[in-house]
Amino acid sequence: MLTLNEVNEKYFDVLKEIGNIGAGNATTAIANMLGLRIDMSVPEVAFLPVEELGGAIGAEDEIIVGIMLGVEEDIDGSMMFLMDMQSAHHIVNKLMMRPDDYSEPFDEMDLSAIKEVGNIIAGSYLSALSGLTNLTIAPSVPFVAVDMAAAILSVPAVQFGIFGDNALMINTEFSDDLGIKGHFILMPEEDSYAKILTALGIPV
Amino acid sequence: MGQMIKVGMADLKICKAPDALTTIGLGSCIGIAIYDPSTKISGLAHIMLPDSTAIRNNSNIAKFADTGIQKLYDDMIKAGANKARMVAKIAGGAKMFEMPGGAASGINVGDRNAEASRAMLKKLGVKLVAEDCGLNFGRTVELYSETGEYYIKAVGKPVKII
Numbered sequence: 001m002l003t004l005n006e007v008n009e010k011y012f013d014v015l016k017e018i019g020n021i022g023a024g025n026a027t028t029a030i031a032n033m034l035g036l037r038i039d040m041s042v043p044e045v046a047f048l049p050v051e052e053l054g055g056a057i058g059a060e061d062e063i064i065v066g067i068m069l070g071v072e073e074d075i076d077g078s079m080m081f082l083m084d085m086q087s088a089h090h091i092v093n094k095l096m097m098r099p100d101d102y103s104e105p106f107d108e109m110d111l112s113a114i115k116e117v118g119n120i121i122a123g124s125y126l127s128a129l130s131g132l133t134n135l136t137i138a139p140s141v142p143f144v145a146v147d148m149a150a151a152i153l154s155v156p157a158v159q160f161g162i163f164g165d166n167a168l169m170i171n172t173e174f175s176d177d178l179g180i181k182g183h184f185i186l187m188p189e190e191d192s193y194a195k196i197l198t199a200l201g202i203p204v
Numbered sequence: 205m206g207q208m209i210k211v212g213m214a215d216l217k218i219c220k221a222p223d224a225l226t227t228i229g230l231g232s233c234i235g236i237a238i239y240d241p242s243t244k245i246s247g248l249a250h251i252m253l254p255d256s257t258a259i260r261n262n263s264n265i266a267k268f269a270d271t272g273i274q275k276l277y278d279d280m281i282k283a284g285a286n287k288a289r290m291v292a293k294i295a296g297g298a299k300m301f302e303m304p305g306g307a308a309s310g311i312n313v314g315d316r317n318a319e320a321s322r323a324m325l326k327k328l329g330v331k332l333v334a335e336d337c338g339l340n341f342g343r344t345v346e347l348y349s350e351t352g353e354y355y356i357k358a359v360g361k362p363v364k365i366i
Contacts, residue, residue, distance in 0.1 A: 050252075051213045051264075060228040061344060063359055068301040078303070143301040147359055150213070150229025151342020154252070155300050157213060158232055158313050161252050164261055 012045060012168070014200055018132060019043035019170040019184070022125030027174055029120045034094045041173040053157040053167050054150035057082060057183050066152035067118025070140030071126065075192035079125070079139070080156055080185045081118050082149075087180040091117055106146060115142040125170075125184055133199035159187040205350070211235075214267040216249035216276045218283055221349040228344045230296035232314035234321050234337070235345040236273055237293045238330060239352040240285040246349040247285075249276045253313065254320030269320035277328050292330045293354040293366055294321050295345050297337040314338065334366035 023043050031038040046056065054060050065088040071077045083091070089103050095113045106114065122139050130137045145152055160167040170184040188196060197203075206222035213233065219225055221244035227235050230250065238247045249272045253259065256268035265271035281287060297318035318337040325332050336343070336356050346355040356364040 051215065054213050054229060066301070068303060070303060140303075143303055145300050145340070147231075147300065148229035148342040148344065151231035151298070152229075152300055154213065154229070154231030154233050154342075158252050161214070161267060162259060162261075165264075 016045045018128045021128035023172040025124035026121045038174050043170050043172040046169045050157045050161045054153045060150035062149050064149045066145045067142050069122050069142045073138045074135035077188035081121050082183040115144050118142045156185045163190050211248045211250050214252050216266045218247040218279050224348045226346045230343045231300045234296040234317045237347040237354050240290045242286045242289045244349045245283050245285040247276045247280045248347050254316045273324040290330050291333045292325045293334045295336045295356050
């Protein structure tokens with residue numbers, strides 16, 4: 001059996017492709033939802049030691065928004081979409097038709113809107129993964145947290161830390177007039193890696 | 205005050221007065237502070253998982269409650285800390301997302317981390333004098349070797365000192 005680090009190296013290119021297709025799907029979905037034209041940068045895949053994940057998207061104590069969903073059916077695991085506060089406020093203000101400089105703390109409605117955005121983005125990535133692998137993959141209901149980056153990122157750090165020393169993250173930039181920076185992390189359970197790679201014809 | 209020394213994730217460090225130790229943004233992880241008031245030797249470990257024996261990939265001993273706390277204790281004794289005087293305070297072990305999760309997954313690991321930390325301290329005979337664990341928010345902690353005070357900072361909450 002391959003170690004997770006070896007699996008991750010093979011998985012790297014696959015994830016990049018998932019990132020490309022998924023971000024494309026997500027861009028279309030968000031553009032339709034917000035009624036905006038949105039461009040997307042080519043996603044980058046970051047492969048980094050678990051211990052560095054807490055500071056991987058900015059300062060460890062910067063407040064960010066994390067949306068987490070379970071992944072079910074043919075594979076098991078979870079996934080997370082992360083945004084900085086500016087991006088989250090931007091999206092919520094667009095959805096709630098507020099002026100763009102509005103930056104009061106999120107209320108329940110705002111958090112629901114963020115969950116919905118997370119749902120759409122997660123769904124876009126999952127359908128990309130599903131399309132590439134022919135596996136049936138469904139997201140659970142989303143959960144949201146607004147807190148220090150290191151605290152939110154400790155959740156995927158633990159997930160990856162159970163099996164290996166490295167974590168994989170897809171960084172994507174969606175840009176309209178202001179720009180939304182997002183980070184996507186897929187956390188399959190250990191045996192689901194094998195399923196994904198096998199489905200893609202990569203020997204495990 | 206002396207220097208503020210940073211402890212990363214899956215990391216541990218010790219210091220002497222007047223320095224202080226900090227770790228930023230504990231989520232489900234635990235920050236274990238051990239302090240000897242007689243020598244003011246202080247130690248802080250930031251563990252991620254409860255049990256090194258449950259996991260194949262266990263080379264980084266600071267990652268686990270059992271091996272991490274043992275190493276912190278050993279390092280402090282080596283530095284001259286008084287075994288009988290050492291006390292501990294722990295913080296963290298939050299559940300950042302209200303996800304339902306099975307026993308195998310890491311999602312509800314916060315409670316298990318806290319439990320494993322208490323058990324390891326008990327095994328070493330280090331008295332746990334205070335804790336701030338659980339709930340659903342991140343914590344930044346600072347351990348001051350002059351006083352043994354353990355500061356806990358969370359977003360939108362007043363600073364708590366235990």
